[in-house]
Amino acid sequence: MGNMDKETHRVYVNSLTSREMDSLAAICDTFLPSISVSSGATIDDDVATFFQASASMAGTPERVGGLLCERVKHPRKWLMRVALWFLSTSIGSLILCGRFCLSTNFPFIHSFPQLSQHQREAILLSWSLSYFHLLRTLYKAIKIFILFVFFTQVDEKNENLSWKAIGYSGPDPTFKKQTKQTRKWKQSEGEREQEEEIEENVDEEVLYGPLYKGLISMQLPVDRVANSLREFGFAVSIGDKKVDAASSISNPSLVVKCDAVVVGSGSGGGVIAGVLAKAGYKVLVLEKGNYCARTNLSLLEGPTLDQMYLNGGLLVTEDAGMVLLAGSTVGGGSTVNWSASIQTPQHVVNEWSDQLELELFESKLYRDAIDVVCEKMAVQLETVEEGFNNAVLRRGCEELGYPVENVPRNAPPDHYCGWCCFGCKDGKKKGTSETWLVDLVNSGKSAILPGCEAIKVLHKKGRNRDRATGVAFEFKYNGVKDICIVESKVTIVACGALSTPALLKRSGLKNDNIGNNLHLHPVTMAWGYFPDTPCNGWPEKEKKSYEGGIITTMSSVVANFDKLGYGALIQTPSLHPGMFSSLLPWTSGEDMKTRMCKFSRTAHIFALARDKGSGIVNSPNSISYQIDAADEENLQRGLEKMLRTLAAAGAEEIGTHHPKGRKLNVKQVSADEFERFVEEESSRPLRDLSTPLCSAHQMGSCRMGNDPKTSAVNQMGETWEVEGLYVADTSVFPTALGVNPMITVQAIAYCTAQSVLDVLRRKRVGID
Numbered sequence: 001m002g003n004m005d006k007e008t009h010r011v012y013v014n015s016l017t018s019r020e021m022d023s024l025a026a027i028c029d030t031f032l033p034s035i036s037v038s039s040g041a042t043i044d045d046d047v048a049t050f051f052q053a054s055a056s057m058a059g060t061p062e063r064v065g066g067l068l069c070e071r072v073k074h075p076r077k078w079l080m081r082v083a084l085w086f087l088s089t090s091i092g093s094l095i096l097c098g099r100f101c102l103s104t105n106f107p108f109i110h111s112f113p114q115l116s117q118h119q120r121e122a123i124l125l126s127w128s129l130s131y132f133h134l135l136r137t138l139y140k141a142i143k144i145f146i147l148f149v150f151f152t153q154v155d156e157k158n159e160n161l162s163w164k165a166i167g168y169s170g171p172d173p174t175f176k177k178q179t180k181q182t183r184k185w186k187q188s189e190g191e192r193e194q195e196e197e198i199e200e201n202v203d204e205e206v207l208y209g210p211l212y213k214g215l216i217s218m219q220l221p222v223d224r225v226a227n228s229l230r231e232f233g234f235a236v237s238i239g240d241k242k243v244d245a246a247s248s249i250s251n252p253s254l255v256v257k258c259d260a261v262v263v264g265s266g267s268g269g270g271v272i273a274g275v276l277a278k279a280g281y282k283v284l285v286l287e288k289g290n291y292c293a294r295t296n297l298s299l300l301e302g303p304t305l306d307q308m309y310l311n312g313g314l315l316v317t318e319d320a321g322m323v324l325l326a327g328s329t330v331g332g333g334s335t336v337n338w339s340a341s342i343q344t345p346q347h348v349v350n351e352w353s354d355q356l357e358l359e360l361f362e363s364k365l366y367r368d369a370i371d372v373v374c375e376k377m378a379v380q381l382e383t384v385e386e387g388f389n390n391a392v393l394r395r396g397c398e399e400l401g402y403p404v405e406n407v408p409r410n411a412p413p414d415h416y417c418g419w420c421c422f423g424c425k426d427g428k429k430k431g432t433s434e435t436w437l438v439d440l441v442n443s444g445k446s447a448i449l450p451g452c453e454a455i456k457v458l459h460k461k462g463r464n465r466d467r468a469t470g471v472a473f474e475f476k477y478n479g480v481k482d483i484c485i486v487e488s489k490v491t492i493v494a495c496g497a498l499s500t501p502a503l504l505k506r507s508g509l510k511n512d513n514i515g516n517n518l519h520l521h522p523v524t525m526a527w528g529y530f531p532d533t534p535c536n537g538w539p540e541k542e543k544k545s546y547e548g549g550i551i552t553t554m555s556s557v558v559a560n561f562d563k564l565g566y567g568a569l570i571q572t573p574s575l576h577p578g579m580f581s582s583l584l585p586w587t588s589g590e591d592m593k594t595r596m597c598k599f600s601r602t603a604h605i606f607a608l609a610r611d612k613g614s615g616i617v618n619s620p621n622s623i624s625y626q627i628d629a630a631d632e633e634n635l636q637r638g639l640e641k642m643l644r645t646l647a648a649a650g651a652e653e654i655g656t657h658h659p660k661g662r663k664l665n666v667k668q669v670s671a672d673e674f675e676r677f678v679e680e681e682s683s684r685p686l687r688d689l690s691t692p693l694c695s696a697h698q699m700g701s702c703r704m705g706n707d708p709k710t711s712a713v714n715q716m717g718e719t720w721e722v723e724g725l726y727v728a729d730t731s732v733f734p735t736a737l738g739v740n741p742m743i744t745v746q747a748i749a750y751c752t753a754q755s756v757l758d759v760l761r762r763k764r765v766g767i768d
Contacts, residue, residue, distance in 0.1 A: 010306065012066030019088035020081060024065060026113040027087075028055035030120040031146050033589040050165035051593055058161060060150045067145060071312050073621040076137070083138050087112035096135070097123045121588050128586075128659040133319070136689040140320040144582040148314070151596070152302030152578035160577075167544065167600030168577055171299035172419045208293040211330065211433055214441030215291055215448050218475040222253045222482075229256055233445045234282060249456065249472045254484040258282040259760055261471050261488040263454040263503065266332020267742050268729035268749040269494030270432025271373070274439035275753035277446035281760055284486055285440065285448040286473050288495070289329035297423040301576040304422040308336055310498065310620065317615070318624050322522065322693045323582075326496055329423075330450050333496070333742070334431030336421050337696070338550035338574055339409040340740035341379040343370055344747065347565045352734050357706055360715045360751060369747040377410035377430040379743070384414045387548015389572035391539045392528065392603040394553045396645030402557040407571070409549065410742070418547040421574045451475055455483070457491055457507035459722045468725035489763050490724045490756050494749070497698040497731040501617045504702065504712075509721050513712040517703050518615040519736035520695035522627050524635045524686055525573065525583065525606040526642035528651030529598050538650050544600040550574040551740070555645075558607070558637045565738045566630070568607040568638035570645075575604055583692050585661035605645065606694075607638025610738030617701045627693065632686045640682035647674065656681050657692045697741050699730035704748075717752035724759065728752045 016024065034054035037043055043051075055061060068080065086092025090109040093101040100123045101110050112120065127139035154160055154170075163170055216228045226236045235257040259281035262273040269285065277283045292308060305313030308329040315324040327333035344361070353362035360366055383406060386394065397404035409415070410430040420429055427434050440446045452475045459466040468491040474483050493500050501515035532541035551571050560567030575583070580599060586592050595602075613628025627635075639656060646654045647666045654677075655663035664677045684690060705711025708720035711734075717726045728749040730741050737744055 010303070011063070012070035014062050014065035015069045016065040016081070016084070020084040021061060021065060022113045023084040023087035025056050025061040026115075026120065027124070027142060028061045028064065028146050028150075030117065030124055031055065031143065031586060031589060032060070032150055032592065033117055035590050035593065044165070046164035047597060050162045050597070053161055055146065055150055058150060058153065060146065060153065063149050063153055064145050067149065067312070067314065071306070072145070072314055073311055074141075074316065075318060075618075075622045079134065080138065080141060098126070100126070117589070125587065125659075133689070137320045140689055140692070141316065143586060144316070144320070144323065145314065147581040147584075147586075147592075148578040149302070151581045152300070152305075152576075154300060154302065158298070158300060162577070162596065166577060166596045168546065169544075172417065172425060175297075175299055175419070175425045208295065209427060209433065210438045211291065211441050211448065212293070214437070214446065215330075215450060218449060218451050219477060221477075226254055229254075229447065232282075232447045234258055234284070234447070249458070249483060249485060252472070252485040253482045255487060256284060256484065257487045258284045259488065260284075260490045260492060260756065261286065261486040262492045262494060262728075263471060264288075264332060264494035264496065264499075264729060265330050265432060265437060265448060266327060266494065266496065266729065267334045267432060267745045269492065270331065270334065270436040271746045271749040272492050272494065272726075272728045272753040272756065273446070274432070274436030275750065276756060276760070277440040277443040279757055279760075280443070281446075283440060283443075283446040284488070285437070285446070286452045286454055286471065286486070287330050287448060287450045288453045288499075289327070289332075289450065291330040291448070291450045292335075292423055294423075294425060294427060297425055299419045299422045299425065301422065301578045304336075305578075308423060310496075315498075315621070315623075318622060319689060321689045322520065322625060322695055324498070324520070324623065324698065325694070325696045326498055326698060330448060331431045331433035331437065335423055335433055337431070337742060338740075339411045339415070339420060339429055340551040340571070341374065341377060341408045341410045341743050342739040343374070343408075344737070344744045345561065345565055345739060347561060347563065348735075348737060351564065356734050358704065358715055358734060365751055365754065366747060369750040370743065372750060373743060373746040374408075376435050377746075378412070379408045379410050380413065381406045381408050382413040383409075383549055383552040385416055385548070386552050387416065387418060387550070388539050388543040388545045388601075389603045389605065390549065390551070390553040391543070392530070392649045392651075393555065393570070393572055393605050393645060396647075396649035397555050397557070399648035400644060402555050402641065402645065404553060404555045407551050407554050409552065411549070416548050418550060418574060420550055421576075449475075452484075454493075454495070454503055455506065457493065457503065457722070457725060458485070458487075459507070459725065462723055464723075466722045468722050490726065490759055492726045492728050492752075492756065494727070494729040496729050497701045498617055498623065499620045500727060500729055500731045501701045502619050504719070504727075509719065511708060511712050511719070511721055513710065514702055515617040516614070517700045518617050518623070518625065518698065519611050519613075519700040519733070520615065520625055521608050521697040521699075521736060521738075522611055522631060522635065523573075523606045523608050523694045523696070524639060524657070524691060525604050525694075526639055526646060526654065526656050528603050528646030528649065529653040530601050530603060530650060531652055532601055536650070536652060545602055545604070546574070546576050546600070555641075557641050558634065559610075559738070560634075566610050566612060566634065568609045568634045569739060570605060570607055570638060570642060573604050573606050580604075583657050583694070585655075585657055585659050587661040591661065603646065603649075603651070605642050607635050607642060608697075608738075609634045609638075611736045614700065627687050629687075635686055636682050636684075640678055643678045643682060656684070658684050658690065697730070697737070699733040699737060699741060700735065702727050702731035703734050704732040705734060716755035717748070718755070726752055726756060
């Protein structure tokens with residue numbers, strides 16, 4: 001089982017040249033400079049330390065360099081390195097920075113590191129709004145990396161020098177490791193304290209989570225892995241078997257036979273694996289990510305994103321215009337999502353069944369599937385206490401008469417936790433690792449292999465079309481890659497909308513719809529600052545922006561639910577310091593630090609568009625997407641409502657994430673000034689890198705349909721080209737959904753599982 005504690009301080013090797021590092025350090029210190037604090041100023045010591053520390057003093061440039069060299073995977077990464085080298089030279093700086101690097105003194109042209117803080121700040125600001133697309137891309141990417149790293153990096157005590165100043169607790173202070181306990185007592189006659197560390201007698205399921213019996217570690221010699229698989233009843237061959245030459249895979253370390261292999265363990269793969277295993281079939285689940293047991297969670301933002309998210313949470317579109325978050329761990333997105341469990345809206349069901357003629361979505365099977373998955377995850381509507389962001393959204397909507405409602409969640413009413421995006425510390429959030437995968441483990445003859453990446457779906461010629469025969473996957477043991485084969489009767493791919501297309505293409509599938517039609521639910525945000533002073537202390541002064549249930553409230557004021565739903569749903573995000581800082585507008589180093597000192601009392605709400613626009617998945621690291629004009633208009637309408645909502649809730653200051661960084665003190669302006677601000681900020685363009693956009697929902701890249709010319713899979717989830725190869729994740733969505741997708745993808749996967757069960761039953765009795 002994966003142990004996250006051992007990975008908390010993982011450091012990537014920085015191989016940037018000295019010239020590149022000089023430029024990177026100068027850029028880091030431009031974003032986050034050392035700012036002197038007046039000796040006479042009445043300022044908190046923690047705040048003073050934060051202001052006086054520069055990015056270089058914190059070691060941020062070295063960490064950013066390591067991420068850039070080893071962790072970040074992006075098709076334009078080389079451009080950033082070229083830019084860093086250019087900035088280390090006077091001529092290169094002249095090309096990238098223009099007049100800002102000119103001087104009347106010899107040598108007349110200065111390189112970026114030689115310029116003053118004021119000059120460097122002016123250059124970065126010019127890049128943020130530049131006419132040249134590549135300069136805007138450079139600015140966006142490097143800003144995200146630097147600010148994210150600075151506010152998430154931790155020392156040996158798992159602390160960050162800024163956290164006390166900005167009012168952040170770090171990991172959930174109520175989270176206690178259950179492996180050990182420290183007992184202290186005083187002796188009766190003395191003051192000396194004694195400490196005794198004792199192993200706590202805790203049930204293994206409580207300690208490691210309910211999957212511990214079904215996980216097989218690949219960090220063992222091949223023979224031991226083989227023995228573990230045999231204990232589950234799998235037939236295993238070691239090393240000496242040749243595989244069909246058509247697969248181009250020969251002499252694998254292991255060959256495992258099973259009824260079904262499922263690639264991915266999230267809301268799609270987890271469901272179908274659990275259903276098949278509970279029906280008595282041997283199922284092997286391959287998961288690219290690692291397993292993070294409850295007690296091994298760190299609940300630290302940086303290390304968690306590195307370990308539990310695709311590409312370490314540092315995934316952006318090709319132009320860096322949109323930040324993409326996707327889970328990559330056992331349980332997939334259901335392990336790190338925000339608990340929202342919204343059923344497929346009726347207008348979407350109508351569109352998919354009537355306009356697209358997909359009978360599945362008007363069938364009793366699909367309606368029953370919705371009920372089954374909601375019951376499985378204990379979905380409910382109640383919330384005992386709302387967190388900061390949701391309280392603001394609800395109050396603002398009620399003041400303005402906007403529709404506002406509770407969000408169904410797969411967590412109990414008293415689950416007041418803002419760290420669910422880093423894994424569920426107590427198992428109360430019912431993702432697949434607490435539900436469907438438990439069914440798989442309890443079957444006693446199915447297993448999960450974490451840390452294994454599928455490289456190819458194997459298939460051979462059949463009577464009418466190719467027939468899937470299994471999967472080749474790779475893993476690392478002692479730093480060396482090894483390859484194994486799974487031979488199966490059916491193959492299910494559920495890697496997510498960003499990874500499934502690449503696997504299918506590597507496997508030789510040619511359907512033009514694979515990788516196209518990607519929808520992202522683009523999100524833009526607005527913020528409001530609520531001081532915790534006695535006269536303005538609402539929400540309650542003890543509430544912090546990062547605590548409480550992440551999504552418990554939503555508004556459909558601009559969602560257009562009464563028609564086709566192509567509008568924007570308003571909800572609340574989870575923003576810990578790294579993500580918060582990387583999205584905030586930056587206008588100067590001092591302004592950024594001042595904004596961050598308001599972090600714990602700055603509420604965010606977002607508008608999520610059901611997008612008509614679409615993109616292309618070239619690979620999990622190469623995603624192109626351009627927001628559609630209609631989607632931009634819907635988000636702008638959402639921004640207008642969000643700014644009004646924040647003001648109505650009592651915010652002192654409000655603003656958006658536009659690079660110009662304009663903000664308004666609501667308490668000090670007239671009604672006309674307020675209206676003018678709202679109109680101007682909500683009408684600013686969102687396309688072409690004008691404002692940061694985010695996506696936590698990716699779908700449609702292998703869409704379902706009735707015709708191979710317009711879809712990648714049929715209504716059973718089976719690919720048109722290869723028999724016995726199914727897709728069961730959000731990539732099969734026919735269009736964008738418009739709401740959080742967990743219930744919909746689980747319901748579709750449940751229906752696909754029934755089709756797979758029918759195939760396996762026929763094979764069992766020898767019909768097929």
